[in-house]
Amino acid sequence: MREGVYTNRASQTRKLSSFRSLLFALVVRDLKGKYRRSALGIWWALIQPLVLMLLFTMLRGFVNIPSEGIPYVLFSYSALVPWTFFTAALSSCGPSIIDNAEVIKKIALPREVFPLAGVTACLFDLGMSSVILAGMMAWYRVSVGWALLWLPLLVLLVAAVAFATGMLLAGLGTFRKDFIFAVPFLAQAWLFVSPVIYPMSSVPDQWRSLYMLNPMVGIIEGFRNVLLKASGPPLEPLGISVAVTAILLLIAWPIFRRLSAYFADVL
Amino acid sequence: MPHEVVIMVEGLWKQYGFPTPRLVRDLSRVLRGRRGDDERDEPWALREIHLEVKRGETVGIVGRNGAGKSTLLKILAGVSAPTKGRVEVKGRIFPMIELNAGLHMELTGRENIRLLGVIMGFSRKEIEAKMPDIEEFTELGDWLDRPVRTYSTGMLARLGFGVAVNVESDVILIDETFAVGDLKFSNKSLARIKEMRESGATVLLVSHSLDTLQFVAQRGILLETGRMVAQGSALEAINAYERLVFRSERERLQHKVRSRISSGEALIHGARIVDLAGNTVTEIHAGDPFGVEVDLELNRKLERPLFSLGILNAAGILCKWNISEEDGYNPNDLADRFLLTAWIRNNSLASGAYEVHFAVRDASSFETLERLAGVASFAVLGDRRSRGVIGGPCVWEARPRDSIRDDHEPRPEAPPGSA
Numbered sequence: 193m194r195e196g197v198y199t200n201r202a203s204q205t206r207k208l209s210s211f212r213s214l215l216f217a218l219v220v221r222d223l224k225g226k227y228r229r230s231a232l233g234i235w236w237a238l239i240q241p242l243v244l245m246l247l248f249t250m251l252r253g254f255v256n257i258p259s260e261g262i263p264y265v266l267f268s269y270s271a272l273v274p275w276t277f278f279t280a281a282l283s284s285c286g287p288s289i290i291d292n293a294e295v296i297k298k299i300a301l302p303r304e305v306f307p308l309a310g311v312t313a314c315l316f317d318l319g320m321s322s323v324i325l326a327g328m329m330a331w332y333r334v335s336v337g338w339a340l341l342w343l344p345l346l347v348l349l350v351a352a353v354a355f356a357t358g359m360l361l362a363g364l365g366t367f368r369k370d371f372i373f374a375v376p377f378l379a380q381a382w383l384f385v386s387p388v389i390y391p392m393s394s395v396p397d398q399w400r401s402l403y404m405l406n407p408m409v410g411i412i413e414g415f416r417n418v419l420l421k422a423s424g425p426p427l428e429p430l431g432i433s434v435a436v437t438a439i440l441l442l443i444a445w446p447i448f449r450r451l452s453a454y455f456a457d458v459l
Numbered sequence: 460m461p462h463e464v465v466i467m468v469e470g471l472w473k474q475y476g477f478p479t480p481r482l483v484r485d486l487s488r489v490l491r492g493r494r495g496d497d498e499r500d501e502p503w504a505l506r507e508i509h510l511e512v513k514r515g516e517t518v519g520i521v522g523r524n525g526a527g528k529s530t531l532l533k534i535l536a537g538v539s540a541p542t543k544g545r546v547e548v549k550g551r552i553f554p555m556i557e558l559n560a561g562l563h564m565e566l567t568g569r570e571n572i573r574l575l576g577v578i579m580g581f582s583r584k585e586i587e588a589k590m591p592d593i594e595e596f597t598e599l600g601d602w603l604d605r606p607v608r609t610y611s612t613g614m615l616a617r618l619g620f621g622v623a624v625n626v627e628s629d630v631i632l633i634d635e636t637f638a639v640g641d642l643k644f645s646n647k648s649l650a651r652i653k654e655m656r657e658s659g660a661t662v663l664l665v666s667h668s669l670d671t672l673q674f675v676a677q678r679g680i681l682l683e684t685g686r687m688v689a690q691g692s693a694l695e696a697i698n699a700y701e702r703l704v705f706r707s708e709r710e711r712l713q714h715k716v717r718s719r720i721s722s723g724e725a726l727i728h729g730a731r732i733v734d735l736a737g738n739t740v741t742e743i744h745a746g747d748p749f750g751v752e753v754d755l756e757l758n759r760k761l762e763r764p765l766f767s768l769g770i771l772n773a774a775g776i777l778c779k780w781n782i783s784e785e786d787g788y789n790p791n792d793l794a795d796r797f798l799l800t801a802w803i804r805n806n807s808l809a810s811g812a813y814e815v816h817f818a819v820r821d822a823s824s825f826e827t828l829e830r831l832a833g834v835a836s837f838a839v840l841g842d843r844r845s846r847g848v849i850g851g852p853c854v855w856e857a858r859p860r861d862s863i864r865d866d867h868e869p870r871p872e873a874p875p876g877s878a
Contacts, residue, residue: 195478196471196541198534200548210580217577225565228606298554299578300537367477453540454477456533 200300211302218309222284223316237317238324240280241272248272248389260391262420266332270419271388271412273325277318278350278408279379284310285358286375289366293459303452304445307359311351318347329419337422346414346425349437353407356440363448366455387412392429407433407440463549465630465661466512466535471544473505473530473685478542504530506685508544512678514629517652517662519676519693521669521700523707526682528665532632535663550629550661553579555619564608568599568618571607575622589625596647597621617644624651631655633664649675669697673844698842705742705773705812705838725819725828728754730835732815733800745841745850748804751815753834756796763822764793768801773812778848779803784822809850810841 227233248268251257259267285307289296292306329336357378365372386408387395395403403409410433414425505527512518520528533539534546536554563571572593576586594603597617607615623631631652652675656662666672672679672693679696681689681703689699730753731739743749751768766783781801783789815837818830841850 196473196543196546198537198541198546200537200552210577210582213577213583214580217574221563221566221570221574224570225563228565295578296538297533298536298538300552300554301578301580451477456539457475457477 211305214301215305215309215312218305219312219316222309222313226313234317234320237320241269241276241321242324244272244276245269251389257390258394260393263332266328266334266420267391267416268389269325269328270416273318273321274346274350274412274415275383275386275388275408276321277314277347278354279383280317281311281314281351281354282358282361282379283375284314285354286361286365286372288358289362289455290372290459297456297459303455304359304448307355307362310358311355314354315347315351325419334420335422336419339418339422339424342414342418342425346411346418349407349411349433352437352441353411353433356437356444359448360440360444363444363451366451367458382406382408387416391416392426404429404432405436407436409433463514464511465514465549466510466663467545467547468508468510468535469545471505471508471510471531471534471546472503472542473527473534473539474503474542475530475539503685505534505682508687510680510687510690512661512663514661515656515659516678517656517664517676519672519679519696520663520665520682521672521679521696522682523704525684527685528682529634530685531682532634532663532665535630536632548630551580551627552630552632553623553626553628554632555623555634565606567605568597568603568607568610571618572603572622575619576626579622579626581626585626592625593621596625596651598644613644620648624648624655628655629660631660631662633662633666645671669700670846673697694842694844698840701810702838702840705810705840722826722828724757724759726756726758727817727819727829727831727834728756728796730754730815730817732835732837740837742838742840743806743808745808745810745839745843746806748802748806749837750800750802751817751835752798752800753817754796755799755819757794757819760794761821761823761828762791764790765820765822766799766801767818767820769816769818770808770813771816772808772848776848778808778813806839807849807851808839809845809847810839810843812836812838 227236230236232239245265245268249265252259252264257264288306288310289303295301296303296306361371361375361378383389385403385406392400392403392409392413410425410429410431414430414433417423417425508531520531522528530539532554534541535548536552537548538554563574566574569590572590573583573586576589577583597603597620599614599617599621602610602614607618610618633652649671652662652664662675664672664676676693679691679693680687681696681699683703688703689696730751732741732743733750733752734740734743735748735750740749753766757764763784766788768779768781769777770779772778783801813836814833815835816830816832817834819828820826821828839850843850843852
C-alpha cells in the first residue's frame with residue numbers, strides 16, 4: 193500500500209528560528225510550571241544529589257569502596273551532579289509526549305521539541321547543583337586547571353545520551369505505556385553499571401571493555417578527571433562513549449520521526 | 460491570486476493507529492492461515508476524499524458524529540498523517556481544534572497567549588504587537604494575569620479564540636469553537652471570521668450549528684461514515700445533511716410505539732402518512748398537504764367518539780394538536796373497523812422529523828379508550844434556509860418613514876408629558 197503524503201508549503205522558511213523560540217518557550221514553561229506552587233521551589237534541584245551523596249557516604253561506612261584517594265563526599269558528589277542531571281532528563285523525556293498530548297493532538301510542530309525541552313529544562317537544575325559542587329571543591333581546596341574546558345562537551349554528551357534514550361522511550365511509550373513505566377527501573381539499573389558510587393578502576397579487567405560500552409562510563413569518569421584531578425577525560429572510554437551516543441541518536445531519531453506521525457492517532 | 464488553490468486533497472484515506480509494517484502483516488496472515496485480504500481491523504475514518512479549496516473560500520463541513528469531520532481537519536492541520544492519498548496545504552495554518560484545553564494550567568492567561576503564539580510559529584515580537592488586540596478581544600481583563608486553572612471553560616475558549624483570530628494566518632481550521640461563550644462573544648467571533656475571509660484567509664469549519672454554517676460558509680461538504688456524500692453550496696450540503704438526519708431519525712421513530720394506554724374497547728391497528736392521491740409517503744415536501752390515516756377498530760358503539768391528533772418534532776415539542784370535535788367532525792355511525800384520515804391541508808411545519816400521537820376518547824364520559832404515542836412518523840424536507848417550528852413564507856414590505864401615522868408612538872418633537 194502506498195503511504196499517504198502531507199505537505200505544507202509555507203512553514204519551511206522560518207522553521208529554524210521558530211524551532212528555537214519554541215524550544216525556549218517550552219523550557220520556560222516547564223521551569224515556571226514546575227516550581228510554581230511548591231514551597232521549596234528551586235531548592236529541590238539541590239536536595240536530590242545531596243541526599244544521594246549522604247546515603248552513599250553512609251553506605252561507604254559499611255562496605256569498603258575505594259575512591260582513589262579523593263575525599264569520598266567529593267568523589268561521589270562530583271559524579272552525582274551529572275548523574276542526577278542524566279536521570280532527571282531521562283525521566284522528563286519519557287512522558288513528554290503524553291504530557292503534551294493536548295498540544296500534539298491539535299497543532300503540527302516538530303515533536304522532537306518536547307523531549308528536547310525536557311532535557312534542556314534540566315540544565316537549569318544542573319546549574320543549581322553545580323554551585324554546591326563548586327562550593328565543596330573550594331572547601332576541600334581542589335585545584336582546577338584548563339581541563340575545565342572539557343565541561344561543555346561532557347555536559348552536551350550527557351544531554352545527548354539522555355535525549356536519545358528518552359526520545360526512544362517517549363516515542364515507543366506513546367503506543368505502549370510499558371516503556372514509560374520502565375524509565376525509573378532503567379535509571380536505577382544504569383546507576384549500578386556506571387562508575388558513580390565506585391571508580392572505574394574497581395571494575396575487573398576482563399569486564400572492562402564490555403563495561404565501557406555504557407556511554408555514561410566515559411562521561412562520569414571524564415567529569416571526575418576534569419573536576420577533581422585537573423586532567424583531561426580518559427580518552428578510550430570517552431571515545432567509545434561518543435561513538436555509542438552517535439549510534440544511539442542515529443537509531444532513536446528515525447524511529448521517533450516515524451512514530452511521531454501517528455502520535456495524534458493514539459493520544 | 461484570488462483563485463489559487465490553497466488546499467488540495469486527492470484520494471485521501473485515513474485509518475487510525477500506526478500502520479502495521481508489511482512484514483508483520485504478511486507474517487500474521489501466514490500464521491493465521493488467511494490470505495488475500497489487505498484490510499486491517501481498524502475501520503477507515505476517511506475514504507477516498509477529494510477536495511479543492513481556493514483562497515478566500517469558507518467551507519463548512521457537516522456530518523453526523525463519527526463521520527470523519529474532525530479527522531479531516533486534523534489531517535489538514537498536519538497533526539495526523541494520511542494513510543493513503545495526497546494532501547497539500549499552502550500557507551500558514553491556524554488550527555482551532557478545541558484550543559481551549561489551555562497549554563499550562565499553572566501559567567497565567569498572558570503567558571499562555573505567548574506560549575500559544577510561539578507554538579503556532581509566530582515570533583515573540585509578532586505576539587507582543589498583537590497583545591493589545593488579543594486583550595481587548597478576549598475581554599478577560601484582570602483575569603489575564605491569573606493562572607488559567609482558575610478559568611471557566613468559556614474563558615479558556617475565549618483565550619484560544621482571541622489568539623486565533625488576531626494573528627495573520629492563511630488557512631484557519633475551526634472545530635466547534637462557536638459553541639462556547641455567550642451570544643455576544645460568538646457574534647464577535649463570527650464577525651471576525653468574516654473579516655479574515657475578506658482579507659483573503661481560507662476558512663474550514665466544522666459546526667453542528669447549521670445556522671452558523673449557512674451564514675458563514677459559502678461552500679459545504681457532507682461526510683457520512685468517512686465518505687464525502689455531497690458537496691456544493693453551503694445550503695445544499697446542509698439540506699443533504701438534514702435529509703440524512705431526518706431519514707435516520709424517522710427510522711428510529713418508525714413503528715416504535717412509545718406508550719400505549721388501552722381499554723380494549725378501541726384498537727388502533729396501524730397508521731400511515733398519505734399524500735393527496737392516497738399514496739403512503741414518509742417524506743413530505745415543506746408546504747405540501749398530507750393526511751394521517753389510522754386503521755381503527757371500535758368494539759363498542761360510541762355516542763360521541765372523539766379523536767385527537769398530536770404532531771411532535773424531534774425535540775419532543777408538540778407542534779400541532781387537534782381534536783375532531785373542535786374541527787367540526789362529529790360522527791355518530793362509526794362502528795367496527797374503519798380507516799380514519801385527518802387531512803392537514805395547511806402544512807406549515809418546518810423542515811424536520813416528526814412523530815404522530817393519536818388517541819380515541821368517548822366524549823360523553825371523556826374516558827380515554829386508546830392512546831398511542833408514536834403511531835407514525837415522517838420527515839418534512841424543504842430547501843429554504845429558514846428555521847424554527849413553523850415554516851412558510853412571510854410577506855415583507857417596506858414603507859417610507861413619513862407615511863407612518865401611528866398614534867401609539869410619541870412624536871419626537873412632542874415634549875414629554877404634554878400628551
